[in-house]
Amino acid sequence: MNDVIARYALTDRAENLSARAEGIAVGLTVGSWTDLPRATQERVEPFRGRIEEIRTVEAIDGHRVRAEIAIRYPMINLTDQIAALLTTVFGKLSMDGEIRLVDLTLPSAYLAQFQGAKFGVRGLRDRLSVYDRPLVMSIFKTCVGQTLDELGMHFREQALGGVDLIKDDEIFFHEAVPPYVRVKRYREEGLRIEQETGRRPRYAVNLTGPVFELKERAKRLQEAGADLFLFNVFTYGLDVMRELTSDRDIQIPFMAHPAFAGALYASERHGIAAHVLLGDLLRMAGADIAIFPSPFGSVKLHRKESAELIARLRAPGPFAKVMPAPSAGIHPGMVPLLMETYGKDVIVNAGGGIHGHPAGATAGGKAFYQAIEAVLRGVPLSEAAASHEELSDALAKWGEVRG
Known part of the structure; x- marks a missing residue:
């Protein structure tokens, strides 16, 4: 596994979850997708985020649900700075309503760039x-x-x-x-x-x-x-x-x-x-x-x-x-x-x-x-x-x- 996977808990309408997940995957990686020319899409494809999972946790009322969305982020987008990681997986997304970063799965190749505790x-x-x-x-x-x-x-x-x-x-x-x-x-x-x-x-x-x-x-x-x-x-x-x-x-x-x-x-x-x-x-x-x-x-x-x-x-x-x-x-x-x-x-x-x-x-x-x-x-x-x-x-x- 050579990608970072971030999992989010959020509140939204059930019918919005797929579009919401796609918006996160694209918006936090390549910025836009459908408006790009085909040749540009091919060039930026390796940098585009992917939907890993969409799971409904519970119904809140007749319209909204609590759900979890997992997004896969290519490691190629990141540097060996924690600031780059957090900005990628939760930067502007942290301001987008009721959404919480609940887990991160980090590949060993990425973690190898960090020393961890000396003692x-x-x-x-x-x-x-x-x-x-x-x-x-x-x-x-x-x-x-x-x-x-x-x-x-x-x-x-x-x-x-x-x-x-x-x-x-x-x-x-x-x-x-x-x-x-x-x-x-x-x-x-x-x-x-x-x-x-x-x-x-x-x-x-x-x-x-x-x-x-x-x-x-x-x-x-x-x-x-x-x-x-x-x-x-x-x-x-x-x-x-x-x-x-x-x-x-x-x-x-x-x-x-x-x-x-x-x-x-x-x-x-x-x-x-x-x-x-x-x-x-x-x-x-x-x-x-x-x-x-x-x-x-x-x-x-x-x-x-x-x-x-x-x-x-x-x-x-x-x-x-x-x-x-x-x-x-x-x-x-x-x-x-x-x-x-x-x-x-x-x-x-x-x-x-x-x-x-x-x-x-x-x-x-x-x-x-x-x-x-x-x-x-x-x-x-x-x-x-x-x-x-x-x-x-x-x-x-x-x-x-x-x-």
């Missing part, structure tokens, strides 16, 4: 030397308006809870305390904590700035000791991250933040399905870690869609598997459900669930580890809480979420 699940675990359990990540929730000493204190408080990763909040663009300064300070603090506890948390700094300066900034931050990059991929652009992750001189894992993605996937009638946007496209762009809303927290992704997203992040193929980081409203009482749903290869990502612990952020991190240890031992959280004060306090505040 992925295995590479990230190798960097942390943690193989037998989920990773725990804390979020810097207090960021803007803080001095370097205050930020260092917050870093230490989180790190003493034993977390594996500490990341900037995605809103941290303000550079009153420049990222290079933060990276150096947190690295020094982390090394001190490693001497005290035997464990050093890795810091994910928010990579920001003018687009054409990002590569140079990334390399300077790497030299300063950055462990990971947090990147707002959907505000900067998928191809921007792809350029960064494919640079041989940048040897740091990338954590893709989904800020702004809700404008693209959240509607059931418009946009792009989450498993395509946060799954397939992030893998192509080189994400090592994909943050997305869990089905259980304060911002929810539907369980079925979440399961399909995870399947895409872990699917065999040319790219390294991506580490999922389900987020938003995560607390220790969710750990059994998270591990049942995602297994061990997952990042338990918490902001308020760590900082909002009654005894502070250090206790919040410990509560997560106590919950993970209980699940690995097959012990109910309520039983483990009897001998772990931090977990007990967390359950008293948030309870346990059951499936």
Whole structure:
């Protein structure tokens, strides 16, 4: 299969579906067809899209139906830019009423043009030397308006809870305390904590700035000791991250933040399905870690869609598997459900669930580890809480979420 196949869910009159599908196939490839002279038709034939399938899903009323249309796009039309792919399969079409891109099938020859994750699940675990359990990540929730000493204190408080990763909040663009300064300070603090506890948390700094300066900034931050990059991929652009992750001189894992993605996937009638946007496209762009809303927290992704997203992040193929980081409203009482749903290869990502612990952020991190240890031992959280004060306090505040 040497073509790209895009599948769309749409609403229209049943009698319009064939013409609608033909309009998509032609309009997004050669532009027009029936008005072209025969000689021109022969020349542009290899570039013309084809109808793969038209399927009615359900009747809405006496006139309209929900349907799925699959269109085959010749790979010859595309370049090795995600922008070219998205413009071809859903550019102007995204503005044409109730229509949603629900799937993409990409040929191996096309995917071979992309590198995917440099590290992925295995590479990230190798960097942390943690193989037998989920990773725990804390979020810097207090960021803007803080001095370097205050930020260092917050870093230490989180790190003493034993977390594996500490990341900037995605809103941290303000550079009153420049990222290079933060990276150096947190690295020094982390090394001190490693001497005290035997464990050093890795810091994910928010990579920001003018687009054409990002590569140079990334390399300077790497030299300063950055462990990971947090990147707002959907505000900067998928191809921007792809350029960064494919640079041989940048040897740091990338954590893709989904800020702004809700404008693209959240509607059931418009946009792009989450498993395509946060799954397939992030893998192509080189994400090592994909943050997305869990089905259980304060911002929810539907369980079925979440399961399909995870399947895409872990699917065999040319790219390294991506580490999922389900987020938003995560607390220790969710750990059994998270591990049942995602297994061990997952990042338990918490902001308020760590900082909002009654005894502070250090206790919040410990509560997560106590919950993970209980699940690995097959012990109910309520039983483990009897001998772990931090977990007990967390359950008293948030309870346990059951499936």
